[in-house]
Amino acid sequence: MPDRQMAWIEAALAECPKRDFQDRLRKELERRVGMTATSTISGVREGFTTVTPYLTVVEPERLVQFLKDVFDAEEIGRSIGGSGHLHCEVRIGDSMLMCGGGEVVRGRERPLALHVYVPDTDAVYERALSAGAESLAIPENKPYGERMAGVKDPTGNMWYMATRLAGAPLVEGMRAVTPYLHQTSPLDVIEFLKQAFGAEELGIYKSPEGRVMHSVVRIGDAILEMGETPQMPASMYLYVPDADALYRQAIAAGAKSIFAPVDQPYGDRMGVVEDSWGNTWCIATHLKQPDR
Amino acid sequence: MSTPESQHEQILVAAAQADPERFLELYDRHFHRVWAYVIHRARNREDAEDITSEAFRRALENIAGYESRGAPFLAWLLRIAANLLADRWQQTSKGSGDPPPEIAGLDEDVELRGMLFQLVDRLPETQRRVIELRYVEQRSLSEIAVMLGKTEGAVKQLQRRALEFLREQWEARHA
Numbered sequence: 001m002p003d004r005q006m007a008w009i010e011a012a013l014a015e016c017p018k019r020d021f022q023d024r025l026r027k028e029l030e031r032r033v034g035m036t037a038t039s040t041i042s043g044v045r046e047g048f049t050t051v052t053p054y055l056t057v058v059e060p061e062r063l064v065q066f067l068k069d070v071f072d073a074e075e076i077g078r079s080i081g082g083s084g085h086l087h088c089e090v091r092i093g094d095s096m097l098m099c100g101g102g103e104v105v106r107g108r109e110r111p112l113a114l115h116v117y118v119p120d121t122d123a124v125y126e127r128a129l130s131a132g133a134e135s136l137a138i139p140e141n142k143p144y145g146e147r148m149a150g151v152k153d154p155t156g157n158m159w160y161m162a163t164r165l166a167g168a169p170l171v172e173g174m175r176a177v178t179p180y181l182h183q184t185s186p187l188d189v190i191e192f193l194k195q196a197f198g199a200e201e202l203g204i205y206k207s208p209e210g211r212v213m214h215s216v217v218r219i220g221d222a223i224l225e226m227g228e229t230p231q232m233p234a235s236m237y238l239y240v241p242d243a244d245a246l247y248r249q250a251i252a253a254g255a256k257s258i259f260a261p262v263d264q265p266y267g268d269r270m271g272v273v274e275d276s277w278g279n280t281w282c283i284a285t286h287l288k289q290p291d292r
Numbered sequence: 293m294s295t296p297e298s299q300h301e302q303i304l305v306a307a308a309q310a311d312p313e314r315f316l317e318l319y320d321r322h323f324h325r326v327w328a329y330v331i332h333r334a335r336n337r338e339d340a341e342d343i344t345s346e347a348f349r350r351a352l353e354n355i356a357g358y359e360s361r362g363a364p365f366l367a368w369l370l371r372i373a374a375n376l377l378a379d380r381w382q383q384t385s386k387g388s389g390d391p392p393p394e395i396a397g398l399d400e401d402v403e404l405r406g407m408l409f410q411l412v413d414r415l416p417e418t419q420r421r422v423i424e425l426r427y428v429e430q431r432s433l434s435e436i437a438v439m440l441g442k443t444e445g446a447v448k449q450l451q452r453r454a455l456e457f458l459r460e461q462w463e464a465r466h467a
Contacts, residue, residue, distance in 0.1 A: 005459060005462070005463070006455065006459060009408060009455065009458055009459060009462060010427065010455070012404075012405050012408050013408070013412070013423060013426075013427035013428070013458075014427050014428060014430075015328070015331045015332065015405065015428075016408075016409055016412050016423065016424065016427060016428050017323075017324070017327045017331070017344075017409060018337075018424060018428060019420065019421075019424060021341050022323065022413075025323075025341075025344070025345050025348065026316070026319065026320075026323075028345070028349075029315065029316060029319055029348060029349075029352060030316060032349070032352055033312045033313050033315055033316060033352065034313075
């Protein structure tokens, strides 16, 4: 009987799963799966993806404390080099960050901008202000489905904190933290990233006047976002299967060598290049667990 | 004797055991039926969401050790969910007079509801939204009209089209 069928359907629909729950759960499983999967890629340290943002500031301890207080970051390890340069690794959700610096980097700081997913933008924004951050944008619902706020932490990094209002993250594969590069010529940078690191362009969104409002690329299994703004040179640490080969490829694509890959005491074979816009790219292959 | 369908599933499971990324295919394939099983037995939607999430987390963690032993993969997922439901009842309802959840596994009811929920996902986005607001959130037509920026008549039309689609598809599959 059609009417009885319809009544059954309508009654059953009350138990239908909510879309945002489905999306949230799928995203969580994707992240869990991603963490398991990346640990098996040769040359990539367990728990890392292809790209890790490297935040270089004069007061790294202060930065790490800020990340703990605001984003519940977990410190994974720290070490101090001969010159007094601190290196500290923290995890926010499923994302790793490297923080480093000290007095030795004064005048050569490299604060970054990062897009970070949080459970509750308003609460995290308040926590950031209490921890000494400066507000860049108050929490606001954005047309692309995120409630977003912006702050600058006391050491100069910019954090665009966002909570998805519904649905999965903007781009498949986005993790808790995504580097956001502020570049004067994002299209040229993307071209360089394609040639140097085999980046894949996922989207470029321009204003009617042709300005790049937002763009997204993928390098390996990591996502990077970029916008057309005054230049803020970035520093990224790449884990790849063959650092020497990728270093050569980056040089061929126009990057300047800072130093060629060498075996480092902490278990990575790593070299550094700088692109034409002043961004530095550490290119590493993980060889063994560090002797800590 | 295994059917092509069960062979396909065995391949999917073996792929997920070798490469965890393939687990998402199993999730997409079985989510709606696991949800149908859990929501019918949990105390409320919040519990159902917790238990369904935990069931898939545990399945992902333990898939390497999964052995079919002739039972479908879904039966294993429902067993995990059933254990979680029983644990939840022990923690929260024991002694309260609430009966323990029925633990019976895969049955026709789970199949039918799971199939319906899967069909809802195939609706165009606005129709899907109307169905969720109307039936899950129990909103009135006028409330939905305001939320979606449409007239009540338009919302009614979207609801009617969605229900027609669901009935047609449901009949075709159920037959």
